[in-house]
Amino acid sequence: MVGVSLTLVALSVQVYGLTGSSLAVGTVNAVAGTTLVAGTLLGGVLADRLERRALLLIARGAAAGVFAALALNAAADRPSLLAVYICAAALGVVDGVGETALVTVTPELVRADQLAAAGALTAITTQLATMLGPSAAGLIVAGPGVVVCYAATCAATVAQVVLMLWLPRLPAAVGQEAGRPLRALGEAWRFARRHRVIAGLLLVELCGGLLALPYAVFPAMGERVLAGDARTVGLLYSAPAVGAFLGALFSGWAGRIRRPGWALIAAGLLWGAAMAGFGASPNLAAALVLLGLAGMAMVTAEILQRALLQGHTPSALLGRVSSFWLVLATAGPAAGGALAGGLAQALGPAIAVVVGGLVCTTAVAVIAAALPGLRRAELTP
Numbered sequence: 001m002v003g004v005s006l007t008l009v010a011l012s013v014q015v016y017g018l019t020g021s022s023l024a025v026g027t028v029n030a031v032a033g034t035t036l037v038a039g040t041l042l043g044g045v046l047a048d049r050l051e052r053r054a055l056l057l058i059a060r061g062a063a064a065g066v067f068a069a070l071a072l073n074a075a076a077d078r079p080s081l082l083a084v085y086i087c088a089a090a091l092g093v094v095d096g097v098g099e100t101a102l103v104t105v106t107p108e109l110v111r112a113d114q115l116a117a118a119g120a121l122t123a124i125t126t127q128l129a130t131m132l133g134p135s136a137a138g139l140i141v142a143g144p145g146v147v148v149c150y151a152a153t154c155a156a157t158v159a160q161v162v163l164m165l166w167l168p169r170l171p172a173a174v175g176q177e178a179g180r181p182l183r184a185l186g187e188a189w190r191f192a193r194r195h196r197v198i199a200g201l202l203l204v205e206l207c208g209g210l211l212a213l214p215y216a217v218f219p220a221m222g223e224r225v226l227a228g229d230a231r232t233v234g235l236l237y238s239a240p241a242v243g244a245f246l247g248a249l250f251s252g253w254a255g256r257i258r259r260p261g262w263a264l265i266a267a268g269l270l271w272g273a274a275m276a277g278f279g280a281s282p283n284l285a286a287a288l289v290l291l292g293l294a295g296m297a298m299v300t301a302e303i304l305q306r307a308l309l310q311g312h313t314p315s316a317l318l319g320r321v322s323s324f325w326l327v328l329a330t331a332g333p334a335a336g337g338a339l340a341g342g343l344a345q346a347l348g349p350a351i352a353v354v355v356g357g358l359v360c361t362t363a364v365a366v367i368a369a370a371l372p373g374l375r376r377a378e379l380t381p
Helices: 002-019 022-047 052-075 081-109 112-142 146-164 181-194 196-211 215-225 230-249 260-279 284-312 315-347 349-370
Strands: none
Touching: 002 022, 002 052, 002 081, 002 112, 002 146, 022 052, 022 081, 022 181, 022 315, 052 081, 052 146, 081 112, 081 284, 081 315, 112 146, 112 230, 112 284, 181 196, 181 315, 196 260, 196 284, 196 315, 196 349, 215 230, 215 315, 215 349, 230 284, 260 284, 260 349, 284 315, 315 349
């Protein structure tokens, strides 16, 4: 995870150095993001057809190959911009496949009552990558250079593959037919739509990502509403990540609660309410506390969603259903940023954030009322 975070920063810096164009930087990130969604869905289909340990090894090995290609291209006398775009697209695909495979591998390696704890460990590593990856990439690129950044990421990924060789072989899911990928995804979608727990957790994720992650409005909030400067904006961006890391670090209780469905609903309600409070914050201190609280609620929801999804989805469908959840976690915040930006343009940044948070809270309450199966859900059916 840190490797991908390092590489995305290095890609942006390299493309800007080659072109001097922010549009080109945005394009390479859009390419990586689009292929990540495609790779996630592809990974879901493959994870339900192939031996999952092998798929995970292939995905991480392919990622190491992409990092090596980026390093070789960057070391050339005249680096190819086209090669950078191709590598960014390939990285999105293999990262998506690998992330989906990882979700499906976990239930095969830990007991059902340990899924929440495993999800907490995953959340901790993700938040560490989010907090440390960009800074580490900046230091490496500014020091030894972008070639070293790519090479170090490649070496770390190879080491990861070697460690994964010690994992036991995992059987492919039983009962999966080798039909068309779209038909296979449709089968999983029908299951997810009809299963009250799975449908509920997907809807909670959609509400939070779409309505309560207004990162696009943070610059306006920091400078116009809170009368700060670039440092203020930086603090606003950091606060949710710090809160999420602390929430993951102290989430051991998640595996012991009797009603994780209720806990997920409470986390979704708190997520939206804290973000609405941030929009109404009178000063920076209150804003940072509320953003940290939103980050804690967000990561708690993520841990519980992961555990419930892994515990309630049949093995034969787990890859594809997991891919839907991962796509929502990726695409929801991206669409939410555009939505928050549009609302801020029309209503002002503070009102846009408050409205988004309140709508999120209301939507989660409606989901809880409409899906009693989610309220009564346990970690295993």
